[in-house]
Amino acid sequence: xxxxxxxxxxxxxxxxxxxxxxxxxxxxxxxxxxxxxxxxxxxxxxxxxxxxxxxxxxxxxxxxxxxxxxxxxxxxxxxxxxxxxxxxxxxxxxxxxxxxxxxxxxxxxxxxxxxxxxxxxxxxxxxxxxxxxxxxxxxxxxxxxxxxxxxxxxxxxxxxxxxxxxxxxxxxxxxxxxxxxxxxxxxxxxxxxxxxxxxxxxxxxxxxxxxxxxxxxxxxxxxxxxxxxxxxxxxxxxxxxxxxxxxxxxxxxxxxxxxxxxxxxxxxxxxxxxxxxxxxxxxxxxxxxxxxxxxxxxxxxxxxxxxxxxx
Numbered sequence: 195x196x197x198x199x200x201x202x203x204x205x206x207x208x209x210x211x212x213x214x215x216x217x218x219x220x221x222x223x224x225x226x227x228x229x230x231x232x233x234x235x236x237x238x239x240x241x242x243x244x245x246x247x248x249x250x251x252x253x254x255x256x257x258x259x260x261x262x263x264x265x266x267x268x269x270x271x272x273x274x275x276x277x278x279x280x281x282x283x284x285x286x287x288x289x290x291x292x293x294x295x296x297x298x299x300x301x302x303x304x305x306x307x308x309x310x311x312x313x314x315x316x317x318x319x320x321x322x323x324x325x326x327x328x329x330x331x332x333x334x335x336x337x338x339x340x341x342x343x344x345x346x347x348x349x350x351x352x353x354x355x356x357x358x359x360x361x362x363x364x365x366x367x368x369x370x371x372x373x374x375x376x377x378x379x380x381x382x383x384x385x386x387x388x389x390x391x392x393x394x395x396x397x398x399x400x401x402x403x404x405x406x407x408x409x410x411x412x413x414x415x416x417x418x419x420x421x422x423x424x425x426x427x428x429x430x431x432x433x434x435x436x437x438x439x440x441x442x443x444x445x446x447x448x449x450x451x452x453x454x455x456x457x458x459x460x461x462x463x464x465x466x467x468x469x470x471x472x473x474x475x476x477x478x479x480x481x482x483x484x485x486x487x488x489x490x491x492x493x494x495x496x497x498x499x500x501x502x503x504x505x
Contacts, residue, residue, distance in 0.1 A: 197286075199211070199232070199258075199259075200212075200257075201257075202256065202258075203250040203255065204235055205250060206231070207231055208250065208253075235258045235260075239313070239321075241310055241314030255294035256293045257290070259288070259291075260290075264282060264286075267281070270287060270316070277303075277315060277316075279306050279308060280305065287316075287320070288302075291313070
């Protein structure tokens with residue numbers, strides 16, 4: 195049953211909201227009152243195609259929304275499950291369709307985005323239009339079968355048949371899947387046929403077979419030795435302690451307090467500070483050459499030191 199219908203910016207209507215009561219409802223009016231607009235809104239929710247000309251002049255978009263109530267929603271829930279859409283909550287189905295002027299159309303069914311095909315599929319289950327051009331539905335095979343089932347009152351038999359048919363289709367799909375998984379590709383078939391032809395062309399004697407068995411045993415022993423060596427190498431590498439890059443790392447078994455005091459003393463030493471400074475320095479060595487410079491300059495240490503510094 196149609197509970198409510200809301201229309202915005204459709205044709206000449208700006209906004210209309212209608213609530214329907216239980217039972218039969220008739221909408222009457224003179225020509226031009228807007229009865230066809232209501233039918234147009236229902237056709238939009240049933241999945242009819244629409245263009246931008248249905249939008250009211252000056253409006254950015256046209257929106258149509260309806261709430262449908264089903265006392266027994268199992269049939270409509272089955273269709274929603276096939277379409278991977280949310281089911282009805284307490285038998286309530288909410289349809290909404292928006293046709294913007296600049297953007298792409300938007301369709302939601304029970305709050306989830308849907309396609310126009312899904313809206314058309316649902317429209318076959320909740321509305322029937324009767325008019326001069328509406329008996330097209332009678333030409334569909336699914337509608338004809340539905341009418342035959344209704345006439346024959348084959349509800350229980352039809353449900354059992356659908357259940358068995360669904361199980362049969364699942365078994366066929368499973369068989370096809372297993373056959374496709376175990377089937378070899380053409381390349382694999384060619385490779386195996388080549389290997390079989392090579393084996394058939396061999397003329398093996400007893401001595402040749404014994405030699406092949408000895409080679410096979412030797413290769414197995416070599417492979418076992420290789421695996422054992424690799425396992426031992428991996429265990430040795432895991433046990434090996436990685437080298438430490440910290441010059442102040444405490445040695446194994448040392449006291450942390452004593453090591454901390456030694457570290458602080460080492461950091462305060464001038465040698466550590468000179469090594470920490472990475473700028474290049476010029477070292478001046480005062481040796482016999484400095485004494486010789488002093489003797490030549492008359493023993494003046496100031497001039498000698500300056501000369502040595504320049505050197």
